[in-house]
Amino acid sequence: MPSPEFVDAVLAVVARIPEGRVMTYGDVGIAIGSEAPRAVGRVMALYGHAAPWWRVVPASGLPPQGHARLALPHYLAEGTPLRRADDEDYRIALSSARLPYTHEIYAEVAL
Numbered sequence: 001m002p003s004p005e006f007v008d009a010v011l012a013v014v015a016r017i018p019e020g021r022v023m024t025y026g027d028v029g030i031a032i033g034s035e036a037p038r039a040v041g042r043v044m045a046l047y048g049h050a051a052p053w054w055r056v057v058p059a060s061g062l063p064p065q066g067h068a069r070l071a072l073p074h075y076l077a078e079g080t081p082l083r084r085a086d087d088e089d090y091r092i093a094l095s096s097a098r099l100p101y102t103h104e105i106y107a108e109v110a111l
Helices: 004-016 025-031 037-050 068-078
Strands: 082-084 090-092
Touching: 004 025, 025 037, 037 090, 068 090
Parallel strands: none
Antiparallel strands: 082 090
């Protein structure tokens, strides 16, 4: 079980991801000084329901596992760059949607 401090740190970063952009689980880990993307995923699964969870994705660019249909309206409303075949077969275009490491979210981490 992740510590309360870890949970708070993850959710604080996720809350700051701008609309139309995404971070991978690993990116969120980097932003809080951790190398634990699976722990970030665990936090999102257990505590992320009130956060903009659709903005945290696997490095594959797929939507969060099991949530493609729920996430798609958020991506479309926010203008998140996508690569689409249809409503159930799409990926986030990470090359343009991923938050760059120069963003202020990463300011406190030595990259």
